Amino acid sequence: MIGRPHGSVPPRGLQAEHIRDSKEIEMLTVLGVNASPFVRKVRAFLAEKQVPYALDPVIPFGVSAEFKKLNPLGKIPVLRDGDATVCDSSVICAYLERLHPEPALYPSEPYAYARALWFEELADTALSAAIGPKIFLQRVLNPRFFGKPTDEAVVRAALDEELPPLFDYLEGQLGDGEGIAGGRFSIADIAIATQIVNLHHARESIDAQRWPKLARHVAAVHERPSFRALIEEERAQLGG
Ligand SMILES: N[C@@H](CCC(=O)N[C@@H](CS)C(=O)NCC(=O)O)C(=O)O
Numbered sequence: 001m002i003g004r005p006h007g008s009v010p011p012r013g014l015q016a017e018h019i020r021d022s023k024e025i026e027m028l029t030v031l032g033v034n035a036s037p038f039v040r041k042v043r044a045f046l047a048e049k050q051v052p053y054a055l056d057p058v059i060p061f062g063v064s065a066e067f068k069k070l071n072p073l074g075k076i077p078v079l080r081d082g083d084a085t086v087c088d089s090s091v092i093c094a095y096l097e098r099l100h101p102e103p104a105l106y107p108s109e110p111y112a113y114a115r116a117l118w119f120e121e122l123a124d125t126a127l128s129a130a131i132g133p134k135i136f137l138q139r140v141l142n143p144r145f146f147g148k149p150t151d152e153a154v155v156r157a158a159l160d161e162e163l164p165p166l167f168d169y170l171e172g173q174l175g176d177g178e179g180i181a182g183g184r185f186s187i188a189d190i191a192i193a194t195q196i197v198n199l200h201h202a203r204e205s206i207d208a209q210r211w212p213k214l215a216r217h218v219a220a221v222h223e224r225p226s227f228r229a230l231i232e233e234e235r236a237q238l239g240g
Contacts, residue, residue, distance in 0.1 A: 035136075
């Protein structure tokens with residue numbers, strides 16, 4: 001099933017009617033559901049680039065054999081671009097950056113570029129591991145979708161022990177610029193902010209007294225139109 005198109009603005013230099021008329025240009029399709037931080041990362045990236053796409057809502061639990069042919073790991077997101085299939089949010093974003101270089105979402109200066117990739121990695125691994133299976137799964141997915149009670153001990157351990165050192169580190173890395181890597185908004189900010197959306201869905205937030213820069217930074221990213229639209233869509237569905 002293919003969802004409705006997202007991202008109302010066609011790629012630069014192309015009008016919507018040209019896209020409809022052209023046999024050569026096919027709409028990109030993101031496979032995955034909107035509550036996934038990795039799907040959201042790709043969708044926010046596409047929205048920042050103003051690239052239209054369709055969403056095919058593949059749920060990542062018990063995926064079909066057909067889906068596993070696209071991604072043997074069975075994970076979302078997967079991007080389809082005509083006959084091409086690209087797996088993994090980091091790989092997808094790197095691919096999209098090459099397809100649609102403007103506005104640049106990776107710094108060009110080598111050290112800033114390395115830092116952007118590092119923050120993306122940190123968010124995709126450690127932040128995700130603390131928030132996804134321990135807070136979001138427990139507070140949102142288990143009671144609402146899997147008929148299981150929340151294990152608050154698991155949530156508390158993640159909130160009290162796992163997240164604080166990560167937030168301490170990120171707080172220390174933030175400067176005065178709009179973005180954490182090289183001062184300009186980049187993939188690093190998208191990768192961090194998308195994980196925090198799942199924390200918010202689970203009715204938790206970054207303590208602004210303890211981590212003022214990080215709380216301000218993430219709030220500013222969530223206020224961008226790219227994120228705001230996705231957050232509103234998800235809240236409407238999750239009822240949060
Ligand atoms: N490194 C991957 C992680 C993707 C990922 O873990 N997706 C989760 C949903 S948030 C998933 O598909 N989980 C299903 C599974 O692990 O079988 C990426 O960046 O795309």
